[in-house]
Amino acid sequence: MKRSILAVLAGLIFIFITHNGMDALFESIGWMPKRGEPLTDEGLLLASSYRAIFSILGCYITARLAPANPMRHALILGGIGMVLSSLGAMAMWDLGHVWYPLSLIVLSLPYAWLGGYLYMRKRT
Numbered sequence: 001m002k003r004s005i006l007a008v009l010a011g012l013i014f015i016f017i018t019h020n021g022m023d024a025l026f027e028s029i030g031w032m033p034k035r036g037e038p039l040t041d042e043g044l045l046l047a048s049s050y051r052a053i054f055s056i057l058g059c060y061i062t063a064r065l066a067p068a069n070p071m072r073h074a075l076i077l078g079g080i081g082m083v084l085s086s087l088g089a090m091a092m093w094d095l096g097h098v099w100y101p102l103s104l105i106v107l108s109l110p111y112a113w114l115g116g117y118l119y120m121r122k123r124t
Contacts, residue, residue, distance in 0.1 A: 003067040011062030011077045011115075018054040023047065044100040051104070052111060055081065059115025070123075071116040078112020 026032040032043040062077045063070035085108055089101030 003065075004073060007062050007065035007067070007073050008077050008080070010065055011058040011060075011074075012080060014061055015055055015058035015077075015081070018058070019051055022050050022054070039095060039097055039100075041097060044097055048100065048103060052107065055108070055111040056115045056118070059112040060119050061115075063116045063119035070119055071113075074112045074116030074119070075109065078109040081108035081112065 023032065026043075026046065027034050031046060033039060059074040059077050063074040066073035082105055085101065085104035089105060092101045
């Protein structure tokens, strides 16, 4: 049980660090608005792109570290992503650009499945 929790936690931490790190990098070079400034569809599309890659990689890491049933572990991380994305959607709802938080919710499980699938395919 401990190794399962650590596997999911490792993927979650990877996703958290990479998402926030890229946000900070792109804000610092002016590709995205600074926190508190109005969001743009272009900036959110950029964020969606790298968040997809890092989410898939995070779920791959979770599957790789899982002691058994790697796909199940990846999907558990995807479920956690859905919950966190839903909370984020509620917080962002009044800011407009509703497509962005909704896409994060809808794509959490497909990203998790793809990360788990890529690991399973490599393993066999």
